[in-house]
Every structure is written in C-alpha cells, then in structure tokens.
Amino acid sequence: DVKVTQSSRYLVKRTGEKVFLECVQDMDHENMFWYRQDPGLGLRLIYFSYDVKMKEKGDIPEGYSVSREKKERFSLILESASTNQTSMYLCASKQGGKPQHFGDGTRLSIL
C-alpha cells in the first residue's frame, strides 16, 4: 500500500511567520501534489511536482512556494503566513496513470 505521511496533523502559527509543511511518500512516485481544502470550496491545487527540483503552479499558488530536493519529499512553504491561509492542507502522490494517494492532512491555524 502507498503511504503518504504528513509531518504534522495540527499546527498553530502566527501571522508573518515562515511555515514549512512536510510530506513524504514511500513508493518512489514521480508526481507529488499540495492541496488545500476549505468548506464550500473543495480541494484546490496549490502546486505540484513531476520530478526532483521540478514544480508547476496549480490553481492557487499565491503566497506559497514548494521545494523538492529528494524524490520522496515535497515541502510546502508559506513565506509569510496570513490568517486567510488557515486551512486543511493535503499532500498526494501518484505514479504514471495510477490514481493519486493522499496523506491524512495538516490542519493549520494562523493566529
């Protein structure tokens, strides 16, 4: 079974802080994704990566950046956290034509 692990289940940060969300997958998948999930808005793609050091913007990249230095790890960075970035963040990975597999999410609160 594919295992996608997100480093924190819950995180509380302050406005203006730089925040790092980490995601690790154990199946050597090429593709990794970061989404945020908000009530009434569904899952929205922030960034994805199709290989080490490669990244593409999703639908809502503003205020975020990503890093993929190793194949198994994909990091989401909030450069200067704001209250409107309070959300559930979900990481996913996939290989080829197979479906995306998700981690259990990080619930991030920005105070």
Next chain:
Amino acid sequence: EDQVTQSPEALRLQEGESSSLNCSYTVSGLRGLFWYRQDPGKGPEFLFTLYSAGEEKEKERLKATLTKKESFLHITAPKPEDSATYLCAVQAGNAGNMLTFGGGTRLMVKP
C-alpha cells in the same frame, strides 16, 4: 475551464435505504473520473477510476457508473460505516496529472 459539480451537498439515509450520489462534469477530453471517500480528519481514500462512458465499477455496497456528462455513485443497502464525504474528481486530456475536484457529498447513514 473544467468544472465538477456534486449533488446533493448532504444526504441523510436510514440504514438499508439505497440511493445515488451525482457528479456532473464539463471537461476537455476526459482522461479519467475518480471517486474518493473522506472520513472526518482524514485524507481522501481512493475508491474507483472510470475512463469511458458505459463503464461501471463495484466495491462492496458501492457501484460507480459513467456517462458522457455525469457519474453516479450508487449505494445499495448502506450501513452506518458508509457515512463519509464522497468526492468526485476529473482528469482532463490537456491537464497532465492535475485533477479538478467537486465539492463533495456528505453522506450520513443512521441506524
């Protein structure tokens, strides 16, 4: 622009009362339609992929079907443990590995 609309937003059923969830989509060249189940506080769990109109997939009490405009998730004789949010997502021909998600249907099955 690719769009996915799920209905109803919420559905309450009695145990054993069969019903269907709807996923309507507009996409440029469908490559795949995906159904996921999401429990509270967890990430989405993959259920089915459908690729072409007329295709059907089954798993226990769930059956997914696909037409050129919509997909249905039929739930036969549901049990309380089927209570969850069900998400539908599409992969368009020109979208690479990106998925567009619907808003989900929250299913509650009462004993």
